[in-house]
Amino acid sequence: MAIVSVPPRPRRHRRREFSGAAPSSTATIAAFVAEQDDVRSTRRRSQEHPHRTSGGPLQRLTDRLRLTPIGPAHAEELYQLYQDPGIAEWSGPALSRDAARELAAHVGERWRIDGVHKWIAHDRVTGELVGRGGMSRTELDGEPRLEVGWAVRTPLWGRGYATEIGAEALRFAADVLGATEVVAFTEVHNRRSRAVMERLGMRYDREIRLPGLVAGWPGVHPDAPFALYVADLSRDSV
Numbered sequence: 001m002a003i004v005s006v007p008p009r010p011r012r013h014r015r016r017e018f019s020g021a022a023p024s025s026t027a028t029i030a031a032f033v034a035e036q037d038d039v040r041s042t043r044r045r046s047q048e049h050p051h052r053t054s055g056g057p058l059q060r061l062t063d064r065l066r067l068t069p070i071g072p073a074h075a076e077e078l079y080q081l082y083q084d085p086g087i088a089e090w091s092g093p094a095l096s097r098d099a100a101r102e103l104a105a106h107v108g109e110r111w112r113i114d115g116v117h118k119w120i121a122h123d124r125v126t127g128e129l130v131g132r133g134g135m136s137r138t139e140l141d142g143e144p145r146l147e148v149g150w151a152v153r154t155p156l157w158g159r160g161y162a163t164e165i166g167a168e169a170l171r172f173a174a175d176v177l178g179a180t181e182v183v184a185f186t187e188v189h190n191r192r193s194r195a196v197m198e199r200l201g202m203r204y205d206r207e208i209r210l211p212g213l214v215a216g217w218p219g220v221h222p223d224a225p226f227a228l229y230v231a232d233l234s235r236d237s238v
C-alpha cells in the first residue's frame with residue numbers, strides 16, 4: 001500500500017489524500033479571508049460550539065459543519081478517525097498515535113505550502129467530530145491536479161455530511177483557488193464514495209489504475225481499478 005512522504009508512512013489513500021506540492025497565491029487566500037464574513041457564516045454564529053469558535057482565517061462554515069484546516073492540534077482526532085472501522089476499511093489500517101501526530105503535522109505543513117489541504121469536520125453546534133475531507137493537490141498522469149476527498153465516522157453515514165464537505169471543497173476550489181477543474185477517484189467498488197461524487201454533479205471520466213483494493217481479493221494491489229470523476233467548475237455544475 002502506498003505511503004505519504006513523512007514517516008510513519010500511511011498507506012495508499014493517505015498518500016493521495018495527504019500529498020501536495022504547488023503553492024497558492026496570497027491574493028486567493030486574501031479573497032478567502034474576505035469571504036469569511038459571508039451571510040451564511042454570520043447567520044449561524046450564535047449557535048456555535050463555544051470550544052470550537054477560533055479556527056483561524058481558513059476555517060469554513062457550512063450549514064451543519066465547521067471545517068478547520070488540519071494541523072498538529074488535530075493529531076488525536078485524526079487518530080480517532082483512523083480507528084473507525086468503516087474508514088479504516090478504505091483508508092488503511094488504524095494509525096498509531098505517533099503516526100497520527102506526524103500526519104497532522106504533515107498536513108499542517110501542506111496547508112502552509114500549498115494554501116490548501118484537508119479539513120477536520122465538526123458539528124458546528126455540538127462540536128462533535130464528524131470526519132475529514134476537502135481539497136488537496138496531487139498528481140495524475142504526471143499532471144498536477146486538485147483532488148477532493150472525504151471520510152465520515154461510520155455512525156454518521158447516511159446524513160449527507162460527506163456531500164456537504166465535498167460541496168464546500170468545490171466552492172473553495174473555485175472561489176479561493178480559482179480552479180476550473182477538480183478530480184476525485186476511488187476504487188471502483190467503493191459505491192458510497194462514488195455516490196458522493198455523483199451527488200456533487202461530478203462526471204465519470206474513466207477507469208484508472210492505482211495501488212488499492214480489488215473487490216473479492218484480500219490486501220492491496222499495485223494496479224487496482226479506480227473510478228475517476230471530474231468536476232467542471234467553469235460551468236457551474238455544483
Ligand SMILES: CC(C)(COP(=O)(O)OP(=O)(O)OC[C@H]1O[C@@H](n2cnc3c(N)ncnc32)[C@H](O)[C@@H]1OP(=O)(O)O)[C@@H](O)C(=O)NCCC(=O)NCCS
Nearest residue numbers: 086087090150151152157158159160161162163186192193
Ligand atoms: C464515503 C463516505 C464518506 C460516504 O458517506 P455517506 O454517508 O454515504 O455519504 P453522505 O454523507 O454524502 O450521505 C449520503 C446519504 O445520506 C442521505 N442524506 C441525508 N441527508 C442528506 C443531505 N442533506 N444531503 C445529501 N445526502 C443526504 C443520502 O440520501 C444518502 O443516503 P443513502 O446512503 O441511503 O444513499 C463514507 O462511506 C466513508 O467515510 N467511507 C470511508 C472512507 C472513504 O471511503 N472515503 C473515500 C475514499 S476515496
